[in-house]
Amino acid sequence: MSKEGDEREPEGSERRRRFEGIAASPGVAIGPAYVVDRHKIPVPRRSIDRTEADAEVHRFRKGLRDTQAQLEQIKARLPHGEHRQILKAQQLMLRDPDMATHVEQLIREEHLCAEWALSRVADEIRDTLQKADDQYFRERSSDMTFLAERVLLALRGEDPAEIDPPAGAVVVAHDLPPADTAGFARTEVVGMVTAIGGQTSHSAIVARSLEIPAVVGVDDIDQEVEDGDTLIVDAIHGVVVVRPSTEELEQWEEIRDRYERFEDRVQREHGLPASGRDGTHVTLRANVALEAELGSALFHGAEGVGLYRTEFMFMDREVPPSEEEHYRLAKNVLRRVAPYPVVFRTFDLGSDKPTRLMSWTERERNPAMGLRSLRLALREREMFLAQLRGLLRAAVHGPLRIMLPLVSGLGELRAAYDAVAEARRQLADARIAHAQVVPVGIMIEMPSAAIMADLLAPHVDFMSIGTNDLIQYTLAIDRDNDDVGYLYRPLHPSILRLIKGVAQAGREHGISVSLCGEMAADPRYTWVLAGLGVRELSMHPSAIPVIKNIIRGSDLAEMEALAQQVLEAPDVDEAERLLLAVMRERFPEHLQHGGGQPLHGEREAPP
Incomplete structure (x- = not known):
């Protein structure tokens, strides 16, 4: 790169x-x-005698316990926050019974020493994760590397060098x-x-x-x-x-000092509402994939979680998460974010986010358009029902919302609602406490759903536009493909018209419409999105203060005027030129915090 x-x-x-x-x-x-400078830890590939298996399993289990204790010591020295939560998540990975069982199986059945067996299993988990198209899941492979290295050192009686x-x-x-x-x-x-x-x-x-x-x-x-x-x-x-x-060096020292002054200024507003000078309010929420990110979301002023990705619960497992696991996670998240709402997206798995639970997806020739997301949930009904039951139970602890991903039309929506109703009946029959009313919404990330948003809106409690997939599906591009990635341009007239149509459908039917794709976190697009009628944005927590500061310094009339200009642009080049001309003039410092690829004629970095 x-x-x-x-x-x-x-x-x-x-x-x-x-x-x-x-x-x-x-x-x-x-x-x-x-x-x-870290060197790769050598792995002994030693076969053991059948009579040594019990002792080798005992040695492996001791290595796991010693590694857990090391992580606990590190965690105890840290203040509360995301760093502690991430170490806690890694401790949970070490306790994964599937992983331990597989290692012990290799020791007993293939007569491998503990180090070799652990290395084999870690490699399998890494290979599964690295096949993912989704960057988030590819990056989980490094977690397995670090944990395996710690256990290998523990098996050798050594502590990792700090x-x-x-x-x-x-x-x-x-x-x-x-x-x-x-x-x-x-x-x-x-x-x-x-x-x-x-x-x-x-x-x-x-x-x-x-x-x-x-x-x-x-x-x-x-x-x-x-x-x-x-x-x-x-x-x-x-x-x-x-x-x-x-x-x-002198130039960059000036840039650093200017950046830090700006950061101090916008962060002072983190507790203030994202309301424009004319009183127009835009709700800013956080996109979250781990409990560890919740502290950052609240610190940066998020009014809840607009997208909680639940896929991580399903990775590196041979058995799906239980209803109880879903319940405990959701309950903990709700308690930490209270009194704000949390939108839990049901598992968005598929070949782009592989798991050992879904080996059949390897047969798909076009996984982006294959068995994934809600389609998969409807096929794997028991797995889906377990998650729904857990979420319905957790909803008694706070304002929980359920979001269904990759809905293409009313048929899929009705099938999903049938599953929600069945999950509720199962809980009632078992006399387990659960919320009677839980808002259920959908992600608009397929052109079919965006085009028929007016037909979907009467049947849902809210809609959320997922621009990452919506752009890729609408423009028929893979933005991770260098040959066509340059075509990934959020201001394409088709994308803007779809966003406006969804926002309008929400207004007409009295339901909220949020946008949770990467566009939400990019300050270049704030005026256009608000001007198109989007009143809720969900983004990475660190982007919230800058977006909030832009909104607080704006009014709806000027945002709508820019949105209309961009909508009327004949092509994406002209749309980008119009946008940058206005936003550079009004918010030059804010644009220095922007994400996404450079727009037409935009310089990539100073000085």
């Missing part, structure tokens, strides 16, 4: 100076590099386990750069929770940087500058 900058190197230098990656935790950091970066340092590594990243809470690290990872890696989540600027996915950065090299981390645009000149 990284690429060499165009500027010339000083004479005699062959080392690269400019790298590009993914901005994972916003900010600008400047400091000396602290390079973490890193201890000095104050003011920028940590550089191939990748960082959450246990290491969480330890930054006790240090004065100013930035973080990794060679792999993405927006939803646990290390990125921890960096955001600690508000440490981070750029991830910077190819070979750990090989190109040496201890003490001065680094500039532009975690707004995903750029890392190594050994800047004196002039560059």
Whole structure:
């Protein structure tokens, strides 16, 4: 992903100076590099005698217990927050009975030593996750790597070496386990750069929770940087500058100071409503995939969770989550977010988010349009009913909403409602307490659903536009495909018309319409979305303060005027030009915090 900058190197230098990656935790950091050098732990491939199996299983179980104790010690030293929650999540992964059972089976049946058996199982789990098209699930593979390495060290009677970066340092590594990243809470690290990872890696989540600027996915950065090299981390645009000149350093110090002043200003408004100067209110909620992100959502001023992704519960398992697991997770989330609502999306699984529960999806030739999401839930009815029962039970603890993904029309919607009704009957027959009334809504992420939103609206309690899939399906592109990714342009006239139509259908039928795709977090689109009639936006928590500040400095008339101009543009190039002209003039600092790929004629990064 990284690429060499165009500027010339000083004479005699062959080392690269400019790298590009993914901005994972916003900010600008400047400091000396602290390079973490981690070597791969060798795995002994030793066969054991049948009579040694019991002892080897005992040794494996002790390794798990020792690793659990290590993580517990690290967690105990940390303040409450996302970092503790992520370590707790990793402890739960270690307790996964499917994983342990598989390892012990290899020890007893194939006579492998504990290290070899663990390595085999970890590789299988990683392979499953890495096949995912969804970046979030691909990044979970690194969690398995870190946990397996910790257990391997425990089997050898060794403790993992803790890193201890000095104050003011920028940590550089191939990748960082959450246990290491969480330890930054006790240090004065100013930035973080990794060679792999993405927006939803646990290390990125921890960096955001600690508000440490981070750029991830910077190819070979750990090989190109040496201890003490001065680094500039532009975690707004995903750029890392190594050994800047004196002039560059001065420019970036000014940019950093200006950014920090702006951040301080917008964060002071985190408790204020996102209401425009004319009183127009836009509800801002958070997209969440882990309990660990809830603290960040509330800190940044979210009015609840507009999208809670439940897919992670299904990964790395051979047995689906039970009704009780769904209930406990939802109850905990509701209690933490109270009094705000939480929208739980039922599992959106398929070949793009693989799990050992669904081996048949490997046969699909076009998984994006195959057996996934609600279609899968309706086929795997017992798995679906268990989740619905858990959510209905949890709804007695707070304002829970259920959202059905990838609905194509009324037929699927009726089938899903039949499942909800059946889940409610099952709970009633068992005399288990549950909420009698729970709002049920749908995601609008297929062109068919957007076009017939006026027909769907009378049958649902709310609608949420998922622009990520809606754009891909409407424009027939895969944005992760470099050959066609440039066509992924949210201001395409077809996309704008679909969004406007859904918002209008919601108004006419008196139901709320939110937007939870990446467009919601991009300050360039705030005016257009509000001007098209969207009054609820759900986004990554860290984006909320900037979007809120834009709304508080605006009024509906000017937002609607820009939206109308963009709607009337003859093509996407003109739409982008019109948008940038207005937003650059009104909100130049805010656009420096924007996400998404650069628009037509937009410069990627300063200076």
